[in-house]
Amino acid sequence: MESQIESRTAEIAVIGLGYIGLPTAIMFANAGFKVTGYEIREEVVKKVNSGEAHIVEPEIDELLRKAVESGNLSATSNPDEITGKDVYIICVQTPLGEDKTPNLSYLESAVRTVARVMKKGSLIVIESTVPPLTTVKMAKLIEEITGFKAGEDFYMVHAPERVMPGRIFKELVYNSRIFGGITPQSAELAEKLYRSFVKGQIFRTNSTVSEVVKLMENTFRDVNIALANEFAYLAHQYGIDVFEAIELANTHPRVRIHVPGIGVGGHCLPKDPHLLIWPARDDFGLIRLAREINDGMPLLTKDLLFEALKAVNLPPEKAVVTVLGLAYKGDSDDTRNSPALEFIEAIGEDVGEVRTYDPFVGGTHGSVEDAVKGADAVVIATDHSEFKSLDWEKLGKLMRTRILVDGRHVVKEPPEGFIFKGIGRGEF
Template sequence: MPREFQKIIVMGLGYIGLPTASMLATKGHTVVGVDVNENAVNTINSGRIHIIEPDLDILVRSAVNSGNLRASLVPEQGDTFIIAVPTPFKPEGDNPKAPDLSYVEAATRAIVPFLQEGNLIILESTSPVGTTEFIERIVVEMRPELGGKVYAAHCPERVLPGHILRELVDNDRIIGGTSKAAVAKAKELYKTFCSGAILETDSRTAELSKLVENSFRDVNIAFANELSLICDRLGINVWETIALANRHPRVNILQPGPGVGGHCIAVDPWFIVSSAPETARLIRTAREVNDHKPHWVIERVKAKAERFKRPVIVCMGLTFKANIDDMRESPSLEIAQDLLAADIGIVKACDPNVEPGKSPVPLVDIRTALQEADILVLLVDHAEFIEIDRELIKDKVVIDTRGIWR
C-alpha cells in the first residue's frame, strides 16, 4: 500500500460518516465503516444506501465496487479512527438539554482494543468543549501504555444536508488537535480530499467554533421567528415586512418557519449553554424562542379547527428542511405528532421524501392531501409543495409557516 494511503475505520455510518467513508475510499484509502445497525451494514455492502442524499448512492456504489469500502458491525485495526456518531440530549439534574456523550464514549471504548502506537483518532461529531480530551482520557484509562502515543483531533463536519458531497470537498475545514502533531496528522489526511482551506487550532477552540457557527444561525433565525409572532399579533404580513427591511444595504433578516430542526442548529447552542449557563443568556433565549415556535403553530391550528366538527388536518412536510428525508429534531414532525395526540381531528401528513414505514403519522400523497384536507398546515417548503397550483387550495384553511403560498 502506498505510504500516503491509510486504513481508516469510520465509526458511525449516518449522514456524516457514510459520505466521509465513501469519499475517503474513492480517494484510494482502505475504509471500514462500522455501525450498530445491521440493516445499514448489509445495505452498504450491497452498494446501496439507507439514507437520502443527492448522488451519495453513486459514490457509495463506486467505493464498494472498488473494494476500498466495506461495512462491518465491529471495528478492527487501522491507521486512523474517525468517530461520527450522534451527540443528542439527555436530562441531567435541572438541565433537560444536557449533552449525551454516551455514543461517543461507546465508540471510543469499542476502538481502544484495536489501537496501536501512532494511530490517530478524529472526532467529527459535533460535541461540547472538552470532548476530544475526554476521548484521550478513555484511551489512557483502558490502555495506559498508549498514553502520549496516540493522537487525537477534532475536525467538525460543516456540511449542509442536500449538498453534503460538494461541501465535504469545497468547504474550509477546521482541525483542532490536543497536540500539534495530531493537527499535522489530521491535516495530511484531509488534504487528500478537501480542496477548501485547512484551518489549524487546538481541540477546544475547534469544538467551540463549530458550536458558535450553529448558534449564530440559531440566534438569527430566532429573530425572524420572533418577528413572525409580533407581526401576527399586530395583524401585519411578516413576509412583506422582512422583504422591505432587507432592502436596507446592511440588513439581511432570515425567513421565519415552524421552528428549528436538524441535529446541528437545534442542538449545538444547548451545548454552549450547558458549558457556560450563567453567561450564555442570548444563546439560551434564542433557543427558547425557536423551541416555542412549534407550540405557537399548534395553537393556531387548534383555533382554526374549532370551526369544524372533526376536520381533516394535513401537515405538509415532516423533515427539518426542504428536499431531504432527515427528520432529526424536526419541528414539523413535532407539530404533526402533537396534533395527532391532541385528537382535534383526523391528522395526516404529506411528505414526498419520507418513506411510509419511517413516519409516525399516517402519510398521504399530494393529490390525496389536497382532496381530503380541511386544513393544510404548510411546514416544509419542499419543491413539490412550491409547485402546487394555488387554485387547488383556495377553498382550504391554510396555515403557511414558510410563506410559499402567500
C-alpha cells in the first residue's frame, strides 16, 4: 500500500460529496490519484460528472473541472463501482436528531457500504466529526461484517477536518492535521496519503484522542462565543457598546474575547459540543449552558426588534419586517442551523409580514431595495459583504418606518433618522 500511495497508483473512494467530501475528492484527483466519489444524492452525482459544483466555494469550479477533465475524478451512486478500492474516505454528515443526540445513521450506513465492498488491506479514513470512541466502534462493525481483523487486515483512521467554508481549498493545503489511527501503522499510512497535498503539520495519535481534539476545538469556540454573547447581554443593561468594550479588553496581552451576534449556525458548532458530551457518563454543565445561551440569541434579537416597534407604537402584527441574510455566515450559501432561520421562525407568527433577501441563498425578494421598499424594520442576520456597504440614507427613504436591527455588527455607525438596535449595542 505504501508504494501505491507514493506512486499515486492507490485507488481512492470518497463517500459523501458534500462541503467536505467534494473538495477532498478534488484535491486527491488533482494530486494524481484515481478517485471515485460515491454519493447517494443522484443530482449531486450528475452535476459532479458534468464538472459542475453543487456548492458555493471559491476556486471550486476550475478545480473540479480540471479533476473531471483529467479523468481522475468521477462520481457514482452505485456501490459496486467502489469495489476493491485501496482507500475509502468517509465524509458523510453527522447531525443531531430532534432530541439533540447524535444521528450516526449516515455514518453507519456509509461504513456498512464500505465493509461490503472493501478488500483486505484497505485503509478507511473517517473525516466526519464523530462522538468519542466512534472510530473504534466502526472498526468493530467492519470486523463483524467482513471477518477481517482491524489493524491487520485493514487500517482505520479518524482524520478530522478543520476547514472553514469560504477558505476550504487554502485550508485543505495549509492547515495542520491530526490523524488518529486505531493502530500506529494506520495513522502512518494516512499521513503518507495526505502528504500528497497537505503542506501543514501532521500530528499522529490514536482515534479517540483525535475525535476529542476535533470536538474540543469547536466546543472552545462555542463556549467563548457564549461568553461574548453574555457580555453583549450585560452591555445592554449598562447602556454601553459591547464591541468597544471588547476591542479595549482585547488590548490585554492574554485576552481574546470572541464576537457576539444573532447566534451560532452551520453544520458544526451547534452540534459538536453535544457530540463531545454525549457518550460521557457525567459533565459539569458549562458546555450545555453555552449551547443554551447561543441558541437563545435569535430570541434576544426578536426582543430588540419588538422594543423598537414599541418605541414607534407599531403593533407587531401590523409590521412588515425585512430580514437581510439567511445563511449562517457571511458570503456563504449555507443555511444549516442558521440563526437567521431561527429568528424568522420566532417572529413569523407575531409580525404582519416577513420578507427575506440573501444574495447567495435567494429569498422572497431579489434585491435589497425591493425587500426594504415599504418595510417597517430591517434586521441584518448575516454579515454578507454586500450588506456592509449599504446606503442607509437612500434605503431609509424607501421604508415606511425606519427601524434597523443589526444582529451581526455590520453597521458600525447607527444611521441618521433610524431607530437603531444591535446585539450588544447600547441600551436595551
